[in-house]
Amino acid sequence: MKRYLVGGAVRDKLLGRAVVDRDFVVVGASPPEMIAAGYKPVGKDFPVFLEPGTGEEYALARTERKTGRGYHGFSFQADASVTLEEDLERRDLTINAIAEAEDGTLVDPYGGVRDIEQRVLRHVSAAFVEDPVRLLRVARFAARYAPLGFTVADETMTLMQQMVADGEIDHLVPERVWAETRKALAEPQPSAFLRVLRESHALAVLFPEVDALYGVPQRAEYHPEIDCGIHVEMVLDMAARIAPGDALVGYCALTHDLGKALTPADVLPRHVMHEQRGIAPVQEMSQRLKVPNDFAAMASAVCRYHLNAHMAFELKPGTILKLLDALGALRRPERLETFLHACEADKRGRLGSEDAAYPQANYLRAARDAAAAVSSQPFVEKGLVGPAIGEALDRARVKAIASVPKPA
Template structure:
């Protein structure tokens, strides 16, 4: 019985990145051997155990054989006769197929260390095409490691394109698509996720609403990058800078301009009303991928209201208060912060505007704080009752925002 550290822990050590999860593979053991040593079984589809002291995961070395379409179409063989090399061969990318023995020596039969040095995302074996989730994982790893110079190997991109042509990704369940997308939106450069999906042809299948944005022109005086798809990529990366690791802001960035794909051709490159046209495709996308309600609701608010935020200083106090009310910002200031981060990302996600100030966000935060200071207590003390209290509070809040607007 021999144990090895495997996967992301080894990869991240070689990259000099923090190691958070330690996964191990066990060679030469059977489930009863693990139980006899006090390991706790947790695996459903194959034998995985928790170490009795560290609680880290230890999986028996295993092989997989394709038996059907999709993510679940595999037969797993895990026993004491499976070698480490066989276990590593079933993994997706060479950089994830490196092991380290108990003496700290690398076992690297597929050249993962070399690909880390060459900054290459490369598949381990032709069996890569058997699992459609791997396409999304490659795109997600691109989003994580693009800032370090990683690119997808040509032969791996060819396999991704083959998976799309063969219809293998059609068998991806919505929950897996969303799970991988959500992780990608929280990475450092989520634009790389879109680029890999688009080059492989998967974006048109999984996110047709986003794919439709590429090639749609915008007014160059406002969008020097012109192409709406490129703009969305830039907004995603701006969101990652402004709200690191926050996939909720990332989803808002991804979907904020879906309406531009529906602009009548005769109106291009202007997009009057795109903020309202974008609501319907956003709802379709969110329903198809079973996006959590919190994400779908905030994304819809960003889609519908981001232009109002851009012109915040032009809004009447009543309009500003209505916006804050729709956002439920008086009760949930943290939601306003996320909303404003997405709107600021839209402003900075333009060629040459990456470092632009966004005073509109500060103004709306101050407006929210001023309105929140108004409470019912003084009006109750005056003897007001029922609806009269609410009307008085609204007048006071409008006055507070008016005074703030005068100061600004």
């Protein structure tokens, strides 16, 4: 029995990144032998065991054989005859197919160390095409490692394009698409996720609402980057900069301008009413991907109200109160924070505006605090009842918002 550290732990050690999860492979052992050695079996689809001392997972080396379409269509072989090289060959990328022996020796049969040094995301073998989730994983790894200079190998991109052409990704269920997307939105450079999906032609299949933004022009005086798709990429990366690791802000950034793809051609490059037009595609995309309710609700709110945030200094106090009520921000101030992060990312996700100030955010925070500080108790003590309390409370909150100073 030989034990090896494998996958992301080895990759991240070589990249000098913090190792979060450690996965191990055991070669030359059978399930009864693992149990006899004190390991606790936990695997459902293939033999995985918990090490009795550390609780870490140890999987028996295994091979995979494609038996059907999609990512469920696999059979596994896991026994003492499977070699380490065979186990590593079934993995997606060479940078994830490196093993480290207990003495620290690296086992790298597929050139993963070289690809880490050359900053390349490359598939291990032709079996890559058998699992459509791998296409999304490559795009997600691009979002994580693009800041380090990683790019997708040409031959891997060709395989991914073939997967799309063959309809393999049509078998992805929404939950898997969303799981990888959510992770990608929390990475340092989510724009790379979109670019890889677009180059592989998968964006039009998985996210047609987003793909439709590319090539749609905007007014250069407000958007020097012109292209709506490029703008969304910039907003995604700005969201990752403003709220690192926050996939909710990222999803709002991804969907905030979907309405611009529906602007009539004779109106372009203006996008009047795009925030209203965008609500339907945001809701449709959220339903199709089965995103969590809080993601869907906040994305719709950002789509509908982001121009209100940009125009905060011009809004009447009553309109600001309606905005706060629509966001549920009086009781849940964190919802206002998410909204403001996404709106700031939109404003700064433009060519030349990357370091621009966004004073609207602090003004709306102050307005929220002023409104939330108003209590209904005085009106109850005055004898008001029912709707009269709410009406008086709203009037007092509007007055409190009106007292908030605006930047000079």
